[in-house]
Amino acid sequence: MRMRKIVAAAFVAALAVAATSATGASGGSAANTLTVWLQVDAQSGWPDVVAAANAQFKAANPGWDVDVQYQTWGTHLQKFDATLAAGNTPDVIEMGNTEMTKYMAAGAFQDLTAEKSSFPNSATWLEGLAASGRYGGKVYGVPYYAGSRVVTYRADLFRQAGVKIPTSLNEFIAGARKLGTKNSAKSFSPVYIAGTDWYVAMSFVYDYGGKIAITSKGKWLGTLDRPKALAGLAAYKRFFNASSRASKTTDETRPNPYDVYAQGNAASMIGPGWFSCCVGDYKGQTAQFVMPSHTKGQPIPGFLGGSDLAVPLGGDKDLAAAWIGAFTDNTSMTALRAKGNIPNTTSLLGSSVNERAARRSWFVPTAKNWVNVENGNILRTMLSRILTNKMTVKQAAEVASDNITFTLNQR
Amino acid sequence: MSTRVPDSTDVAAEALSPGSRRRRSLSWARVWRASAPYWLILPVVAVMAAVLGYPLYKLVTLSFQQYGLPELIQRRGVWVGLDNYRSVLGDEVFWDTLFRTVVFTVANVGLTIVLGTLIALLLVRVSTVVRVLLTGGLVLVWAMPVVVAVQVWYWMTNFQNGVLNYILTQLQVGDFFQHDWYATTFSKLSMVTLLIVWGAIPFVTITVYAGLAHVPRELVEAAEIDGAGPVRVFRDVTFPVLKPILLILISLSIIWDFGVFAQPYLLIGASHVDTSNYLMGVYVFIEGYAQSDFGRGAAISLLMLVMVASLSVLYIRQMVRAEDVR
Numbered sequence: 001m002r003m004r005k006i007v008a009a010a011f012v013a014a015l016a017v018a019a020t021s022a023t024g025a026s027g028g029s030a031a032n033t034l035t036v037w038l039q040v041d042a043q044s045g046w047p048d049v050v051a052a053a054n055a056q057f058k059a060a061n062p063g064w065d066v067d068v069q070y071q072t073w074g075t076h077l078q079k080f081d082a083t084l085a086a087g088n089t090p091d092v093i094e095m096g097n098t099e100m101t102k103y104m105a106a107g108a109f110q111d112l113t114a115e116k117s118s119f120p121n122s123a124t125w126l127e128g129l130a131a132s133g134r135y136g137g138k139v140y141g142v143p144y145y146a147g148s149r150v151v152t153y154r155a156d157l158f159r160q161a162g163v164k165i166p167t168s169l170n171e172f173i174a175g176a177r178k179l180g181t182k183n184s185a186k187s188f189s190p191v192y193i194a195g196t197d198w199y200v201a202m203s204f205v206y207d208y209g210g211k212i213a214i215t216s217k218g219k220w221l222g223t224l225d226r227p228k229a230l231a232g233l234a235a236y237k238r239f240f241n242a243s244s245r246a247s248k249t250t251d252e253t254r255p256n257p258y259d260v261y262a263q264g265n266a267a268s269m270i271g272p273g274w275f276s277c278c279v280g281d282y283k284g285q286t287a288q289f290v291m292p293s294h295t296k297g298q299p300i301p302g303f304l305g306g307s308d309l310a311v312p313l314g315g316d317k318d319l320a321a322a323w324i325g326a327f328t329d330n331t332s333m334t335a336l337r338a339k340g341n342i343p344n345t346t347s348l349l350g351s352s353v354n355e356r357a358a359r360r361s362w363f364v365p366t367a368k369n370w371v372n373v374e375n376g377n378i379l380r381t382m383l384s385r386i387l388t389n390k391m392t393v394k395q396a397a398e399v400a401s402d403n404i405t406f407t408l409n410q411r
Numbered sequence: 412m413s414t415r416v417p418d419s420t421d422v423a424a425e426a427l428s429p430g431s432r433r434r435r436s437l438s439w440a441r442v443w444r445a446s447a448p449y450w451l452i453l454p455v456v457a458v459m460a461a462v463l464g465y466p467l468y469k470l471v472t473l474s475f476q477q478y479g480l481p482e483l484i485q486r487r488g489v490w491v492g493l494d495n496y497r498s499v500l501g502d503e504v505f506w507d508t509l510f511r512t513v514v515f516t517v518a519n520v521g522l523t524i525v526l527g528t529l530i531a532l533l534l535v536r537v538s539t540v541v542r543v544l545l546t547g548g549l550v551l552v553w554a555m556p557v558v559v560a561v562q563v564w565y566w567m568t569n570f571q572n573g574v575l576n577y578i579l580t581q582l583q584v585g586d587f588f589q590h591d592w593y594a595t596t597f598s599k600l601s602m603v604t605l606l607i608v609w610g611a612i613p614f615v616t617i618t619v620y621a622g623l624a625h626v627p628r629e630l631v632e633a634a635e636i637d638g639a640g641p642v643r644v645f646r647d648v649t650f651p652v653l654k655p656i657l658l659i660l661i662s663l664s665i666i667w668d669f670g671v672f673a674q675p676y677l678l679i680g681a682s683h684v685d686t687s688n689y690l691m692g693v694y695v696f697i698e699g700y701a702q703s704d705f706g707r708g709a710a711i712s713l714l715m716l717v718m719v720a721s722l723s724v725l726y727i728r729q730m731v732r733a734e735d736v737r
Contacts, residue, residue, distance in 0.1 A: 002440065002444070005444070005447055006443075074681045074682065075681075077701075078700055078701065081480070081483065081700070081703060084480075084483055084484055085483050085486075102480065102703075103480070105481075106479075106480035106481040106483075106484055107481060107484050107485075108480070108484055186588060186589065187571055187589060196682070196683075245589070247570040247571075247589075247591050247593075247594075248591070248594070249591060249593055249594050249683065250570065250591075250593075251680070251682040251683070253682070254680060254682075255571070260571075265571070313484065372701075372702050375697065375701040375702060376685060376686075376697070376701075376702070377682055377683065377684065377685045378685075380682055380683065380685075381685045381687065384683075388594060
């Protein structure tokens, strides 16, 4: 009886040891894989460019494979933080140009200053993008692409309603009203803008001479409650009410504007140039024009969004740099340009709609904590309150301005 | 050799006998036999200590450190004592969120338990076919993954193409064309409540239904013969039997609903959660993780733990005391 109990106890102990060792010996991922994090914009907009870069890299580095994992803008930073804590960061990561400062200041990326000359066109990089990849005099990010905002429109619907391409905001509003009369379905938007699309709304603010925030005596100060910014916000509210039937509280990914357009519920939409990729059956009748300012003949300042490519700590610097070089060479840049983006080098700039729109541009305050303002949805909440009339423009702007001042000055 | 386990008389007998070597080997054997249960549970305790104990220890130490993105990358925090707690307890957003979450929890738990118990009482009365269908439906609800449920509910309540707006307009309840169900905070949280209550009812119903099997039929029949209406029967006969089960279910529901994260964050949407509609689960995620202030997030987590524990303790004491008085 005692013997049986000893055998039973020994058996259980052996099982426990086996179980713990089995979980430890998991099959590791192949050592020769380069992990690349790109955004879903690349997956839907230019998957062929990615495939070509992968093929080029694999040909130059036999035995190596490329694992491209597509991320969404809303979640990729939290996933990145988790990999930083665990030590299994990707080898290459695409970062929005507004997100770079926070991570460069925290020391998350490897220094690429020595490799800079090996990247294609590094002498003629677009200054706006290149600046977002620099910190403390060192280069941490390679410019990938930029985009301004343009109006993608249905040429057939505009022709039917007798609307010409507008050269000022007031002309655009008048045209939107004509389109609304011609297409009177209740869910039809002459110009589809999501209510809380702050990229569009802030263009109005900057058009009237306002700003989101300025530095004063070494501290940040939110300036949305100043008269010029208030004028811009009021103009945005007027424009939205005249032309968009979108929800006043939704953002520009729920739903995607191009999905609304492809369903035939919009005569035009404001967004990045590559929106023309996904317009469904209306591809033949779709064209683009530059969104006009309230001053006749000028373009409205467009948000110069863009992405950089960086190599996080712990990644394989040489191979990552090689892949980035393959992905940002002249062939890739020309292909990206053809899809409606702005290439990262002035040597390939032309006069496409997107590039003309980028002549007047604005950018977010270059503060370490700007990402926290975006994550805290301060601007979106303000727009939602303005459009639903929960607060007056002045009240909502004051609250937002205080929050921005507080967040940007945080530790 | 005897197979009988030695008892105290044997021990006394052995102790008084002159054979000292025999006494020593017998006491070692007794130690071995007495310790066998502990050896058997050692693997489980070790795993639990690793999976539950270590993260809890790390969480507590994290809450006393300044731990932001630079510290995360360097894997080293700066000890700041109670600074994080002072910052959180002095933050108006924390107290607003706490109040909102308490109201939200009371509403959710109340609806879940009441509706769940009503459906369980219904299950007892219906025919077998209907009971099987109903139980099958409840199990399917229970089995649906949360993320999928949120997506389907979002489509149903969608501003432009949602079926809810369409049906309500067709039934002429009012003009719900393009009604935005996520326009106000109350509306947003009501949608989240509906979703959570829908997902929580099956567990409550099936557990209460099992408990109802213990209600003595003779007592119910006797009460009915004496002229008691259904409400009286429930209050005096059924409810005392269900009390222990409801006690457990309510405690569990409080714990789950107080810290709920997936439904509010996904349904309201990452770009619409802000200080005016935070619930504690979302608040700790945004403050700690999205703003990359992990020390502060840990402090909020521990405060939440204290709060849920005190809510549950207060409630259980109340129920148990009422039981004793009866």
